[in-house]
Amino acid sequence: MxxxxxxxxxxxxxxxxxxxxxxxxxxxxxxxxxxxxxxxxxxxxxxxxxxxxxxxxxxxxxxxxxxxxxxxxxxxxxxxxxxxxxxxxxxxxxxxxxxxxxxxxxxxxxxxxxxxxxxxxxxxxxxxxxxxxxxxxxxxxxxxLRELLLTLSVGGLVCLGLSYYGSRFMADRAMAPIKSSWQRQQDFVADASHELRTPLTVVQVNLELVKGNSDETVASQSKWLDNSLLEMKRMSKLVDDLLFLARADSQQQTLEMKQFPLNTALREVIESFKPLAETHEILLECSLNSEGMYYGDENRIKQLMVILLDNALKYTPSGGQVSLSLQNWGTLAEITVSDTGEGIDQEHLAKIFERFYRVDQARSQQTEGTGLGLAIADWIIRSHHGRIKVSSSPGKGTTFVVSLPK
Missing domain, CATH: 3.30.450 (Beta-Lactamase)
Structure with missing residues (x-):
């Protein structure tokens, strides 16, 4: 093709x-x-x-x-x-x-x-x-006139020959991003199919178990039903994330830009994570002393923080620490999310924002998630004309620094 x-x-x-x-x-x-x-x-x-x-x-x-x-x-x-x-x-x-x-x-x-x-x-x-x-x-x-026509014709043929090789070179250059996009689309479809197949299989197996014990009560089979419900929620989350990215790719995902207090929005997000942190015996700290209004989509900024904090808590063991800070640097608002978790090898840092990319496939199977969170976070940051940097040391933790222009 x-x-x-x-x-x-x-x-x-x-x-x-x-x-x-x-x-x-x-x-x-x-x-x-x-x-x-x-x-x-x-x-x-x-x-x-x-x-x-x-x-x-x-x-x-x-x-x-x-x-x-x-x-x-x-x-x-x-x-x-x-x-x-x-x-x-x-x-x-x-x-x-x-x-x-x-x-x-x-x-x-x-x-x-x-x-x-x-x-x-x-x-x-x-x-x-x-x-x-x-x-x-x-x-x-x-x-x-004959000599002129002959000269022009020979020159034209030479230019035509050179244009053929030049066009092939430019076609190869033009095809490179197309091939990359095609491969990414193929990988995306394959990964999405794989991610959807797992919960569907679990739901099917659990429902078959329920159907095979038709004489038992609903209460006695709540285990199988709970498993099905959990996988349905996971699949619903995956479909929502896929729909979000599909709209983002087609530039149909819009932002509701307005002025809002950034520190208040971040405080609301971190308050919602405190019960989860306490359950896993993780110390959750925040430093939101900087005040000021920020122009952007408040809901998307909150979604960005949810993704980063959720990842930090998932990969931080009990007794660890997750911190969130906000600082103002002139025309930039800098948000830092750091943890003392497992960390990420350097070879994976440049790829963690790719869709469905897993640093450790075995670990990802044990951790809830769709593998699309950081891809969505990257889109939100780029849509706000910001940038994100990540640094990590295996066994010591990971730090995400988000810079957003005010």
Whole structure:
């Protein structure tokens, strides 16, 4: 699939480049053709004017122009009365050329003689009856145009070849994030399927046990029903998190921005975790002395704190400590969540915000969670134009530092 897409992108780029080169070649050719034609017309005007006044300087004009030219003067009957010094053919062989020009209804045009083309300009003499006819050989002009067209064509083909390889390179660069996104989507679907399969299997097994003991009371089978209810809650949480991230990816997840006291919001969150901390014999401390208003989505900031505190309590053993602090640094509000838990190896720190990423698969199976919390936290922080840093030492604990612009 990606190979076909890369080829398609390459061919589209090459096609666009070929069209642009074609337009450039055609435009350049016609511009040069018009300029060369105008130069020939100007040359004939000059020669006709000077021939009429008898002051033609052949040497000067030959040095100035590459085109071969000559002029002839005739009486009103078409008989040649005067000619320039340089003639391409004997004078008697030029008579048919003069007759064609004399008989032409237009004062200028093109005539051919012995497979050679000439452009002419016919101007009446002022003092005596007759004409001065200036001829310019078109072969030199056509040769210049042929060489120009050949040069442009060869250059265009070379550029087209280079554009093919350049387009392949750019297509590979463009495909890199697409491949990455595709792989992440595939992994996301596989991980989501795996996470959903476990609670569904548990629910199915427990309900089959209940159904197999249909004669027993509900109270006697509460164990199986409680297991099913617990897994349903876990699955509901997982679906909610998946829906949240799906809306975030499609930019449909909106924020309700408003001014609110950040320290009050954090205090409300930490108060809700105190019973859980006491149950697990974990010391929960907070330092929220900094006051001030913060502009953001209060509910999402609370959700962010819930995720960080919940993770800290999950991975901190009994007798450990979890602390939350808030400090103001100019235009930044800095929130720090630290624990004295198990810690995280350095190799995992850069990946913990990926969806469904598990530092320890065996440990994660024993701990409730969807594996999406830190991915949601990362989105909330980025949506508030903030940043998060994490430092950890295995066996000593982990510290998350969230910086939010006020």
């Amino acid at each position: 990606f190979r076909e897409l890369r080829l398609k992108l390459t061919l589209i780029n090459v096609g666009v480049m070929a069209l642009l080169l074609l337009l450039f070649i055609i435009g350049t050719f016609f511009v040069m053709q018009v300029q060369i034609f105008n130069q020939s017309q100007q040359l004939m005007q000059i020669i006709a004017s000077e021939a009429g006044s008898g002051s033609v300087n052949n040497t000067r004009e030959h040095d100035k122009h590459l085109a071969k030219y000559f002029y002839l003067k005739t009486d009103e009957s078409g008989k040649i009365t005067e000619n320039s010094s340089a003639l391409p053919l004997p004078l008697d062989q030029l008579t048919p050329l003069v007759e064609k020009a004399i008989n032409s209804p237009n004062p200028k045009g093109e005539v051919e003689l012995h497979d050679e083309a000439y452009t002419f300009l016919k101007v009446p003499l002022k003092q005596t009856p007759g004409f001065v006819i200036t001829f310019v050989d078109l072969e030199r002009d056509r040769e210049i």
